[in-house]
Amino acid sequence: MAVARSLPLGARLAGAAGALVSVMLPAGTLSAQLSAKSAGPEEFSYEQRYDEIRELQAVPNRVASVSQLVLKREAGQFTFGEGKFYLLTSIGGRTMGAVFVGHGVFSFSPPTPIEQERLARFQKSRSLEAPFSSVVLLFADSTVAELESKLTFGPGQPPSDPRSRFKDAVEFLSHDASKSFDPDLMAAFLNGESSDLFYAHIDRRGGGPLMFMVNPHEVEGVTLAHRVRQVGWTRRTEVICRFAAGGPTRDPRSSGGRTDQAVIQNYKITTFLKESGSGDLSFAANAKLEITTTSRMGPWIAFSLFEKLKVDSARWQSGEPATVFKGRDGSLLWVRFDRVSQPGEVRTLHLFYQGDLIDRYGDFFFIKSSAEWYPRSLEGRSLATFDLTFHSPSGKLLASVGDKVEESTSGRTTTTRWVPAGPIRNASFNLGIFKDYKIQEEGIPPVTVLISEDAHRQLGGLRQKNMKETVGADVARSIRFFQHVYGPLQAKQFFATEIPALHGEAFPGMVHLSWVTFHQTDQQGEDEVFRAHEVAHQWWGVGVDFASYHDQWLSEGFSNFSGLWYLQTVRKDNEKYFGVLRRWRTSILERTDQPAPVWLGYRASSSKDDNGYNVLVYQKGAWVLHMLRIMMLDLKTMGEDRFTSTMREFYTTYQGKRASTEDFRRVAEKHIGADLGWFFDQWIYGTGLPAYRVAYRIDPAENGQYRVKLKVRQENVGEDFQMYIPVTLDLGNDRVARVRVKVRGSSSEIDLPLMPSKPKAVRFNDLDGVLAEVKVVDW
Secondary structure: EEEEEOOOHHHHHOOOOOOOOOOOOOOHHHHHHHHHOOHHHOOHHHHHHHHHHHHOOOEEEEEEEEEEEEEEEEEEEEEEEEEEEEEOOEEEOOOEEEEEEEEEEEEEOOOHHHHHHHHHHHHOOOOEEEEEEEEEEEEOOOOOHHHHHHHOEEEEOOOOOHHHHHHHHHOOEEEEEOEOOOHHHHHHHOOOOHHHHHEEEEEEOOOOEEEEEOOOOOHHHHHHEEHHHHHHHOOOEEEEEOOOOOOOOOOOOOOOOOOEEEEEEEEEEEEEEEEEEOEEEEEEEEEEEEEEEEOOOOOEEEEEEOOOOOEEEEEEOOOEOOEEEEOOOEEEEEEEOOEOOOOOOOOEEEEEEOOOOOOEEEEEEEEEEOOOOOOEEEOOOOEEEEEEEEEEEEEOEEEEEEEEEEEEOOOOOOEEEEEEEOEOOOOEEEEEEOOEEOOOOOOOOOOEEEEOOHHHHHOOOOOOHHHHHHHHHHHHHHHHHHHHOOOOOOEEEEEEEEOOOOEEEEEOEEEEEEHHHHOOOOOOOOOHHHHHHHHHOOOEEEOEEEEOHHHHHHHHHHHHHHHHHHHHHHHHHHHHHHHHHHHHHHHHHHOOOOEEEEEEEEHHHHHOOHHHHEEEOHHHHHHHHHHHHHHOOOOOOOEEEHHHHHHHHHHHHHHOOOOHHHHHHHHHHHHHHOOOHHHHHHHHHOOOOOOOEEEEEEOOOOOHHHEEEEEEEEOOOOOOHHHHEEEEEEEEOEEEEEEEEEEEEEEEEEEOEEOOOOOOEEEEEEEEEEEEEEEEEOO
């Protein structure tokens, strides 16, 4: 996914999606009807449990005085100085909450330098000692037993304070309008779970609240968060630190972000897109879902589904109604199995749903959630097989993922069926008042470009001619180039579709490209890079998936670099290649006061730097590949065999799998023939950005040769920071000499090999071999 150039689209376009009620129950009747049909006398509805949680309060006979009690959970330690503990009313007959009011200290020490630096960025300290006035605890672990073993609980009239403290705390976890609650805490409350799950809301003295959590259902289950202001008075919770319980690792072997989850392994979805009299499109679907679990779970299990979609009915394969809950404008879909699901057990659910998915802006249609228009696991990254059928207006062209295996038209409705060849992570579709432009070339799959020509005419303004041919050429050429350097494209056909947005998205065999790139091509190379970036996701993101959010640069950074490589190699434009690269360098260097490593992934964006993810994961990630490319370059022949072989082997080895940063490092080390731990430590796990102050002198030597000496001062990085930097000497008469010098530490004096003639110029850090600021100074 990439962001296209920003132009004012919204002010010119208007419209709204219609609604469809067809073979569906009336919206809003689901919960009461289905719960009444399937709940037994000992069972309860989701709403009942949610309301029970929201009404928790202190129990009069469960009050204890506290003096110097210590409670430790992973990297967090609570020292309850003086005060009172109040146990809360039970949830399903079990105590799962408590409130402390008094004074104490919360201590927190992240285990790694990256997380320590992250804490210091927000809290101005690499470890935390936070005095507090109250703590609200929610848990599924042994907390209540630990408290009862160390404290004496007895009668006492709780004041209103514990109740008000609890209400304040759950405001950070819940949303009453949709009856949404943190899904892992809610699952524990619904299922009576016993695990290491632990949550603390900490009211600091002289500071905003902190939220500390140990979540055994996530690979990185230890988190510390705080609340920040986003827009106006709107506030959101922001994660400060996140790491694995028991200590983090750079190369987790776990698949994805969760340790256990319910996975939908097979989808069969029939979608109805119906046109209203005003030309809007409504959305309704029925989905057959094969659900399995990776561990013992349930019976209540959460999935995600776009917030504007409403569930009308659900039933099991047997025909029995299924109990499900989805709150108004909530993104969680809860399904109650008839029993606890065992590992590997498969259940088939039929779900009928509809809602406000598609907006119309003039002659553009915009799918508001391109990847959550169907139910997904909470992690959202598991592979599944898909069988997709669309009933759409015959005047609209539609594209989806996979092979189009059937197409027919009856009246004003066209029916198409799409089946991907194997399991994929994301499925999407796009439709509109499109004109199609087809490209058939030997050696690449057929390419179809879908463009809203009428919408562009309505927009007016300056628009270049032949844009469908221009975009199509970049798509086709980039496919051909990436097949050459990486390996074959797995799709049998390829669609490039237009969306009324300022970004791009990629799915197997299909990309969504911003309307902006169909309107005109900029003169600096950004549009060519943008188009090729989205195509490159067929290899990086779709072909080779990333292991965790830490490794997302293997998708976005690789695709960004691929777009650059295409611009330079196929478009044959060195000037634009280095121009884009240098503009990205400027963006990266501007953020030296907000340091974050590429390794942080999406967390690089924060309340302190809302564009950090784009700059670091996309742009710095691409720079890392450029530096590796230059470091692998044969300076005598300018051959790129080592780099190209690295990229091709990495793709062919991990195609169809998840790969980590360390996986890529091992492949790169194989082809460069040396350890690259220092390189990845500096550029992926580190934040250092060197500046070089370079002086040189040229003196005559024996036999008519010349001696060149460099004096290099390295700044803004530690003494152990090192790089191999290309230096090019212009010897005149179209002759050059190229060498690579190692710079380590704050000061270096380097003698270059003797030159056969006097150099006319010396270019330090030629080819922009290092992401750095370089200034030539006097000797």
